[in-house]
Amino acid sequence: MNEGNDTPLEPEDAARLDKPVDLIPKSALPYRPRVGAPLDLLVDLNVGIVLGRSESFHRKYRSAGLGCIGGVSETADDLLLSLMGMPVNLDLMSPHVMFVAGKRGSGKSYTLGIIAEELALAMERKEIEVAAVVIDTVDVFRQMVEPNSDQSELLQKWSLTERGFPVNVYIPRRTYISLPDEVKKKARLFPLSIGPRELTVSDWGYVLEKGGSLSTAMENLISEVLESVRRGYAQESGERVRLKRDFSIKDMIACIEQNPSIDELYKPATKMAMIQRLKRADRLGVFHPGGTSAQDLAVAGQITVIDVAPLGSDAEAVLAILTNMLCRQVLTYRMAWTDEGTSAREELPPTWLIIDEAHTLVPRAGDTPAKDAVIGYAKLGRRFGCSLVLCTQQPSAVSDDAISQADLIVSHSLSHDNDIRALQQRAPAVMPDQFKDKVFISSLPRGVALAFDQSTENKRGFIMQVRPRLSQHGGTDRLSGLFEAVKLLTPEEPADEVDMEPEDYEEDLEEPEVGPEEQASEDLPEVPRPPLKLSKDDWKTLDGWMKQYIEELFQHRSQELDLTDEPAPRDAIPEEPESVVPKLEHVPITDLDPTDVQIRRFENIPKTLLSKASMRKVLYSRTSHEFLFTSEDDFRDQLAVERSGVQADDFVSAVARGIQSAGLELDRLIHEDGFTFVCFRKNGLRAAFAVGVTGEAFCAPVVVISSDRRLVERAVDKIRAALQGK
Numbered sequence: 001m002n003e004g005n006d007t008p009l010e011p012e013d014a015a016r017l018d019k020p021v022d023l024i025p026k027s028a029l030p031y032r033p034r035v036g037a038p039l040d041l042l043v044d045l046n047v048g049i050v051l052g053r054s055e056s057f058h059r060k061y062r063s064a065g066l067g068c069i070g071g072v073s074e075t076a077d078d079l080l081l082s083l084m085g086m087p088v089n090l091d092l093m094s095p096h097v098m099f100v101a102g103k104r105g106s107g108k109s110y111t112l113g114i115i116a117e118e119l120a121l122a123m124e125r126k127e128i129e130v131a132a133v134v135i136d137t138v139d140v141f142r143q144m145v146e147p148n149s150d151q152s153e154l155l156q157k158w159s160l161t162e163r164g165f166p167v168n169v170y171i172p173r174r175t176y177i178s179l180p181d182e183v184k185k186k187a188r189l190f191p192l193s194i195g196p197r198e199l200t201v202s203d204w205g206y207v208l209e210k211g212g213s214l215s216t217a218m219e220n221l222i223s224e225v226l227e228s229v230r231r232g233y234a235q236e237s238g239e240r241v242r243l244k245r246d247f248s249i250k251d252m253i254a255c256i257e258q259n260p261s262i263d264e265l266y267k268p269a270t271k272m273a274m275i276q277r278l279k280r281a282d283r284l285g286v287f288h289p290g291g292t293s294a295q296d297l298a299v300a301g302q303i304t305v306i307d308v309a310p311l312g313s314d315a316e317a318v319l320a321i322l323t324n325m326l327c328r329q330v331l332t333y334r335m336a337w338t339d340e341g342t343s344a345r346e347e348l349p350p351t352w353l354i355i356d357e358a359h360t361l362v363p364r365a366g367d368t369p370a371k372d373a374v375i376g377y378a379k380l381g382r383r384f385g386c387s388l389v390l391c392t393q394q395p396s397a398v399s400d401d402a403i404s405q406a407d408l409i410v411s412h413s414l415s416h417d418n419d420i421r422a423l424q425q426r427a428p429a430v431m432p433d434q435f436k437d438k439v440f441i442s443s444l445p446r447g448v449a450l451a452f453d454q455s456t457e458n459k460r461g462f463i464m465q466v467r468p469r470l471s472q473h474g475g476t477d478r479l480s481g482l483f484e485a486v487k488l489l490t491p492e493e494p495a496d497e498v499d500m501e502p503e504d505y506e507e508d509l510e511e512p513e514v515g516p517e518e519q520a521s522e523d524l525p526e527v528p529r530p531p532l533k534l535s536k537d538d539w540k541t542l543d544g545w546m547k548q549y550i551e552e553l554f555q556h557r558s559q560e561l562d563l564t565d566e567p568a569p570r571d572a573i574p575e576e577p578e579s580v581v582p583k584l585e586h587v588p589i590t591d592l593d594p595t596d597v598q599i600r601r602f603e604n605i606p607k608t609l610l611s612k613a614s615m616r617k618v619l620y621s622r623t624s625h626e627f628l629f630t631s632e633d634d635f636r637d638q639l640a641v642e643r644s645g646v647q648a649d650d651f652v653s654a655v656a657r658g659i660q661s662a663g664l665e666l667d668r669l670i671h672e673d674g675f676t677f678v679c680f681r682k683n684g685l686r687a688a689f690a691v692g693v694t695g696e697a698f699c700a701p702v703v704v705i706s707s708d709r710r711l712v713e714r715a716v717d718k719i720r721a722a723l724q725g726k
């Protein structure tokens with residue numbers, strides 16, 4: 001027992017805050033299987049489990065920028081090692097790529113809603129300022145404006161209160177213009193449109209033909225039509241149709257009917273077929289000059305829901321094109337900053353893109369208009385402050401290029417072997433054998449998920465019960481009925497002139513006519529900084545630039561890039577804790593008989609886990625908790641005294657003397673669960689310690705509490721000094 005002993009005592013970083021976080025009650029966690037593998041996670045006793053952060057990052061920001069998404073819902077063989085009921089908090093401050101999986105009805109979309117809610121709450125608390133865009137194919141996120149009154153009882157168990165959030169909801173323009181103004185206002189609706197100029201020939205393929213497979217003749221035709229409307233063309237009468245910087249589908253149809261060069265080249269049947277398809281696309285009411293831009297959708301401090309459900313079976317192609325646009329635009333804006341040293345970045349905040357049903361957009365096999373853009377965003381986004389949350393029923397059907405970027409995976413129940421295997425292959429943390437069992441993973445109840453975090457502090461995946469939603473999730477409401485009615489009632493040819501012209505479109509129309517060459521060179525930006533609205537040519541340039549950028553980046557670095565400002569979590573060097581060595585020999589004996597103190601023995605576990613488990617015991621055991629915490633206004637500080645190769649009795653006496661040196665007097669012993677809490681008190685101060693041991697290593701967590709913060713700080717300083725021999 002000399003200072004040269006190679007096992008120093010470690011003080012736990014002082015948490016000068018109030019009560020430890022309340023555990024989620026068992027009644028709220030009905031599913032709590034026992035898991036054999038030890039659970040070692042980043043635990044902050046003031047907030048709970050922390051996902052997506054390194055310990056040093058968390059030390060800097062503490063509870064700021066965290067969102068509580070659920071609670072730990074597994075127990076351990078040794079109950080004292082269990083983290084059961086600890087709230088699970090997700091880092092919302094730094095960018096992440098998150099993947100949410102689960103079979104039909106397992107609670108995936110609900111979990112996405114939780115993330116959106118927590119982003120909104122953290123923004124209300126002014127802890128973060130981001131934009132969140134939720135892409136909703138099945139009409140379940142729009143209802144976030146309403147409180148979750150269907151699950152009041154469940155919310156009560158979690159001590160949560162139902163409420164709605166002021167999300168902005170973009171719905172297809174056609175549906176939007178047909179709704180009464182009061183409805184638009186109440187449901188916070190906005191019109192969503194895509195400028196036809198944004199679409200490539202291949203995009204048009206997906207819009208006009210399921211699966212994107214246009215015949216060669218049709219493909220040539222659409223390509224020529226696009227070229228003609230962009231450049232302008234002469235009609236048979238000799239009258240010239242001016243070039244337009246943006247155009248409508250009607251302009252495209254007019255071109256087929258009136259441009260003599262097209263008329264000559266294509267068979268009437270081809271032209272008819274094309275016109276019919278274009279009319280059908282026009283009836284979707286979503287293609288409109290001007291189009292909604294990333295800047296309309298990604299607004300700082302705002303949650304935006306893009307609800308394409310009213311498009312029905314046509315939603316897929318539109319959604320893919322829209323997602324492509326969004327990913328590229330957001331990324332380009334965010335990237336432009338670093339290259340230029342100026343702030344295109346400020347025009348677009350860090351963005352969280354939340355995509356439900358991602359397998360349709362980023363499939364493993366085959367292509368969609370969105371695939372490359374989403375993968376590019378997943379690979380590069382984090383570097384530029386952008387986060388991505390992808391959700392799918394079938395992890396095995398999603399492109400591996402996207403999943404492999406995930407630093408966080410939340411998987412609900414899965415039942416297909418392929419999907420379970422895909423999860424195993426990509427889980428960014430250790431997956432206990434128990435989780436790999438098909439029977440186990442396929443029988444996870446709805447709302448329960450396995451959570452895996454890449455950060456070194458969170459060693460293995462664990463079982464989490466996702467918390468209930470504060471706001472409403474899905475469900476049919478009056479608006480769903482209205483959407484249906486609009487679909488039935490809207491005339492074939494929508495009234496295009498309904499005071500909806502975006503300002504910039506009108507500006508575009510007023511531009512003087514210029515020759516095609518002149519225009520092309522005029523449109524090409526000198527520097528790759530995106531203008532407010534991007535033309536086709538802008539995109540070409542920017543895409544080329546982005547592609548080159550990505551290639552260079554990946555040439556120079558391995559695929560395993562960590563894209564945050566933080567050091568790569570796996571390489572992070574844990575901070576060396578300040579060492580405290582007790583001078584056991586020099587402290588006088590007290591009247592505590594150390595043999596009365598029961599020391600809890602743990603099977604061979606790491607020392608960090610011993611420290612965490614014993615500290616939790618002192619804070620959460622009912623008896624010690626009751627002794628320590630007498631009011632809501634208490635302040636707490638704590639330290640963990642660690643020592644190897646000492647006599648148990650000497651260790652107990654030394655710790656007790658350390659506490660007494662701060663003026664605290666022995667009050668009582670409380671025996672519980674193989675532990676004894678040694679309790680002290682004096683003038684409003686209360687303290688307690690208990691001792692755990694694994695192998696040769698002892699740990700005594702000491703907790704000091706009072707309603708007077710200064711008293712606590714002074715006492716802890718004294719205890720620490722006594723145990724350090726200062």
Ligand SMILES: Nc1ncnc2c1ncn2[C@@H]1O[C@H](COP(=O)(O)OP(=O)(O)OP(=O)(O)O)[C@@H](O)[C@H]1O
Pocket residue numbers: 102103104105106107108109110111140393446447448465466467468469473474
């Ligand atoms: N954490 C939870 N707490 C309480 N209820 C939940 C939870 N998760 C899901 N539910 C319930 O389960 C229902 C289905 O969940 P959800 O819509 O998220 O399923 P899904 O996995 O997205 O299914 P699908 O594949 O059909 O889209 C929800 O409407 C909700 O009532």
Ligand SMILES: [Mg+2]
Pocket residue numbers: 108109110356
């Ligand atoms: Mg869903």
